[in-house]
Amino acid sequence: MFGTQINFYYYSGTGNTLLVVKEMIEIFSAKGISVTLHKIEETDPQKIDTTIPFGIAFPVAFQSTLPFVCDFFKALPRADKTPVFMVDTMMAFSGAIVGPLKKVLTEKGYDCIGACEIVMPNNWLPKQINEEVNGKKINSGLEKARAYAENLIKGNTSWKRIPFLSKGFYHLCCNHFIMERVNLAEGRKITVDQEKCIKCGLCAKLCPVNNIKMKDYPEWHKSCELCMRCLSFCPANAVIIPGKKFKQYRVVKAKELIKKNIK
Ligand SMILES: Cc1cc2nc3c(=O)[nH]c(=O)nc-3n(C[C@H](O)[C@H](O)[C@H](O)COP(=O)(O)O)c2cc1C
Numbered sequence: 001m002f003g004t005q006i007n008f009y010y011y012s013g014t015g016n017t018l019l020v021v022k023e024m025i026e027i028f029s030a031k032g033i034s035v036t037l038h039k040i041e042e043t044d045p046q047k048i049d050t051t052i053p054f055g056i057a058f059p060v061a062f063q064s065t066l067p068f069v070c071d072f073f074k075a076l077p078r079a080d081k082t083p084v085f086m087v088d089t090m091m092a093f094s095g096a097i098v099g100p101l102k103k104v105l106t107e108k109g110y111d112c113i114g115a116c117e118i119v120m121p122n123n124w125l126p127k128q129i130n131e132e133v134n135g136k137k138i139n140s141g142l143e144k145a146r147a148y149a150e151n152l153i154k155g156n157t158s159w160k161r162i163p164f165l166s167k168g169f170y171h172l173c174c175n176h177f178i179m180e181r182v183n184l185a186e187g188r189k190i191t192v193d194q195e196k197c198i199k200c201g202l203c204a205k206l207c208p209v210n211n212i213k214m215k216d217y218p219e220w221h222k223s224c225e226l227c228m229r230c231l232s233f234c235p236a237n238a239v240i241i242p243g244k245k246f247k248q249y250r251v252v253k254a255k256e257l258i259k260k261n262i263k
Helices: 016-030 067-075 098-108 131-154 165-174 177-184 202-206 229-233
Strands: 005-010 034-039 054-061 083-090 111-119 212-214 218-220
Touching: 005 016, 016 034, 016 054, 016 083, 016 131, 054 067, 067 098, 083 098, 083 131, 098 111, 111 131, 202 212, 202 229
Parallel strands: 005 034, 005 054, 054 083, 083 111
Antiparallel strands: 212 218
């Protein structure tokens, strides 16, 4: 199914998805499949190579995924049966995002060979972090990722569509409806505690949609997709949602997620 080369496009807010992707790459590499890794936020979907198989990985958000990830799927070029697989990570339940995404790809001519949803720790404003519980979730998540990669190589995977729920959440989330509502909700706006801010600009460098501009202090504009990066990686814990208590969750170093082509 794969040949010896694949591309792997991923987006990860706080590292869960990146851990899964890396685990899968180890399995592919051990079987002689060379993988080129690309960040979704650095990739022009129109320019991707549709002559070799590829994977797409992303986190679940509000039973769907982040609008810019949906936009990536929607903007892919037409293909002639290019094999594509997907993997998402989530804390519990995805609302069956796999179905609507399969529809998008199938209509463009891709061969949807496998979809897998993997439970990892919650990164959405966790009130507390239990390292032991999270460690167990990560271990079993990575085990599932390894098994999925092996099954992909063997051709033992499928990409099922789950009806009902999925369509509604997909449209609400991917059309920015939910993100806008959550952002607009009073007291929910992400901002900076100027007393704590060390003006390092890391939040702006990490933002996948370039929504944060550094002036004297960081400023958030209107296209936040609630990916959690600025809140989770601020070294001074200065990025806040007024009135909301949460613990920072992250499982990779910030430098692994920073975009090369920062605007
Ligand atoms: C805005 C937002 C919404 C989320 N919604 C869901 C959800 O609906 N269902 C779920 O199981 N997990 C949800 N999560 C949890 C993440 O999908 C999960 O922690 C994921 O593994 C994070 O991956 P990442 O570290 O690669 O960003 C949400 C996270 C965020 C930030």
